[in-house]
Amino acid sequence: MFICRNCKSKDKFELMFSPDYQGKRSFSQCYNDKGEIEITVDGYVFVPDLRFMNEHAVCRYCGQIYMWDYDMEG
């Protein structure tokens, strides 16, 4: 799980797409059987790392970017 260091919400985010991204930008998230968050973007599934989060994820509650950290307590 990822936690917003600003407001402490967990795994609540939207993705920022670059302006020249060509896909439909359909985005969903779920958890795999290891408890890791999985992101699906236009059919492509991956497990984001902290670098990805801090480059692309916007906190859905407070709107902050670059504020993610791993939530070690699950």
Ligand SMILES: [Zn+2]
């Ligand atoms: Zn936040």
